[in-house]
Amino acid sequence: MSSCRWSGTSEPTPRYRRPAVASPPICLGWEGFSFMWGIPRIRAACLAALIAGSVAGCGATVPGTAAPGEVDLSTLDTGSYPTEPLNAHDDPFVPPLFNMKTVAGLYLSDYTITAYDIDPRMKYQGSAGHLNSSLTVLFGKSDEMEEIVDRHGLLYGFATGGVSAKSSDTSQGKWPYHSDWPTKLRANELTANIAVARVWDDEHAKAAAQEFNDTDFANYRDHNERVSLPGHPTAHAHWQPGSPYMRAYLASGPYVIAIMVSAPTPDLAAIVDLAETAFTKQIEALAGTQPLTGEQAYTLPWDPDHLLARTLNPHQIPLPDSNGTHSVSGKQGFLHYIDRGLYEDREYTATNLDRMKAERVALSSGTVAFKVADPESARRAVTEKLFPMPFAGEAPAPAGVPDSACVENATPTAKNRYSCILAYRSYVAVVGSDQLLDVHQRAAAQYAIFANSR
Numbered sequence: 539m540s541s542c543r544w545s546g547t548s549e550p551t552p553r554y555r556r557p558a559v560a561s562p563p564i565c566l567g568w569e570g571f572s573f574m575w576g577i578p579r580i581r582a583a584c585l586a587a588l589i590a591g592s593v594a595g596c597g598a599t600v601p602g603t604a605a606p607g608e609v610d611l612s613t614l615d616t617g618s619y620p621t622e623p624l625n626a627h628d629d630p631f632v633p634p635l636f637n638m639k640t641v642a643g644l645y646l647s648d649y650t651i652t653a654y655d656i657d658p659r660m661k662y663q664g665s666a667g668h669l670n671s672s673l674t675v676l677f678g679k680s681d682e683m684e685e686i687v688d689r690h691g692l693l694y695g696f697a698t699g700g701v702s703a704k705s706s707d708t709s710q711g712k713w714p715y716h717s718d719w720p721t722k723l724r725a726n727e728l729t730a731n732i733a734v735a736r737v738w739d740d741e742h743a744k745a746a747a748q749e750f751n752d753t754d755f756a757n758y759r760d761h762n763e764r765v766s767l768p769g770h771p772t773a774h775a776h777w778q779p780g781s782p783y784m785r786a787y788l789a790s791g792p793y794v795i796a797i798m799v800s801a802p803t804p805d806l807a808a809i810v811d812l813a814e815t816a817f818t819k820q821i822e823a824l825a826g827t828q829p830l831t832g833e834q835a836y837t838l839p840w841d842p843d844h845l846l847a848r849t850l851n852p853h854q855i856p857l858p859d860s861n862g863t864h865s866v867s868g869k870q871g872f873l874h875y876i877d878r879g880l881y882e883d884r885e886y887t888a889t890n891l892d893r894m895k896a897e898r899v900a901l902s903s904g905t906v907a908f909k910v911a912d913p914e915s916a917r918r919a920v921t922e923k924l925f926p927m928p929f930a931g932e933a934p935a936p937a938g939v940p941d942s943a944c945v946e947n948a949t950p951t952a953k954n955r956y957s958c959i960l961a962y963r964s965y966v967a968v969v970g971s972d973q974l975l976d977v978h979q980r981a982a983a984q985y986a987i988f989a990n991s992r
Contacts, residue, residue, distance in 0.1 A: 617979030621986035642694030643668020647871035653700025653730035666874035668860040669695030678754035691738035699731035743789035849907040872899035894919040916961035936978035962988035
């Protein structure tokens with residue numbers, strides 16, 4: 539990452555850059571990673587290119603000179619997609635100050651457990667994202683909790699969740715917005731939500747955990763009972779007899795850990811065991827990092843390895859987000875976003891990331907890019923077809939793109955019938971589309987971006 543960082547001085551405000559080529563139309567749907575910025579149909583992409591008067595259109599090629607031993611990029615059919623990294627002609631993007639809680643939240647995602655880490659039966663990931671004061675509903679009723687978190691200084695945080703069955707549960711990815719205690723749509727289902735908030739200091743964390751619990755318990759005092767957790771005697775918890783749910787709060791250094799877990803039945807011993815496991819695992823995960831100060835949180839490097847910058851970004855949008863649209867993290871952080879569609883088999887995804895020796899992961903408008911240990915690992919990811927999701931069968935590879943392979947997905951969505959994987963040096967990328975020509979053009983464009991990022 540460039541040393542040019544925001545320092546509170548007169549550094550020019552980062553700006554959006556107009557794409558050098560016509561951008562495909564935006565589609566806002568939610569399926570797999572294709573929910574992000576949509577997959578254009580070829581005819582629509584052609585029309586967009588004609589309207590924009592772009593030189594690059596359907597069937598466009600990439601000007602350039604091939605490096606020795608590498609493909610001539612000018613021979614690739616990249617359609618209307620960009621073929622250079624986002625920062626090819628500018629300094630690396632520095633997020634504005636108001637985005638830095640998102641960046642810090644993504645940093646914390648690598649040190650936040652998933653529901654699967656609590657119990658492997660909870661292999662279906664729920665929603666995830668960074669915390670801000672408007673998301674304090676994760677601790678209880680939002681208006682009351684927002685006052686508490688503001689009083690104790692939320693610097694940054696991250697929240698996640700998961701369940702043991704495919705279909706949604708009322709608690710998946712969020713806690714109730716209203717006064718009703720949570721209930722299940724499905725019987726005999728495990729659920730877990732975890733929120734980690736970095737506040738001002740240890741004392742504020744202890745006070746916040748106590749206040750969160752006391753305030754939440756007060757809303758249900760006619761029905762709920764306080765619960766002690768022998769493995770974590772400083773934790774605060776309560777449950778409703780006859781209900782399989784428990785909420786609990788624990789301070790760990792300057793962090794507040796809030797959880798809501800449920801067992802298949804109203805078995806208090808089983809619920810306590812889930813809660814204690816969650817706290818133990820989360821404390822262990824936080825031991826892998828040092829709490830960031832406020833200054834550190836607001837000056838974190840964004841995309842220091844330039845992995846996101848070299849990931850296909852059709853609309854050239856540089857801003858970070860923590861909902862899985864445009865982010866960069868390690869493997870653990872990535873696993874919080876395999877929440878639906880193609881990427882719903884957590885065990886399959888984690889295994890293939892280990893096999894390809896993934897070190898960093900970037901998500902960008904439906905494309906996933908990996909920085910892996912070495913070029914051999916990258917090539918093996920292609921030859922062994924280490925897609926992060928199951929596939930049904932092979933599909934033709936894109937013409938002229940070396941070290942690439944394509945498949946037809948096992949659970950095709952409206953946006954991702956096909957996926958292609960490609961390797962370049964120590965990088966791997968997976969692109970997807972509902973049309974074979976389009977996924978080939980995306981793969982070619984991604985290869986060109988890798989090659990032009992040297």
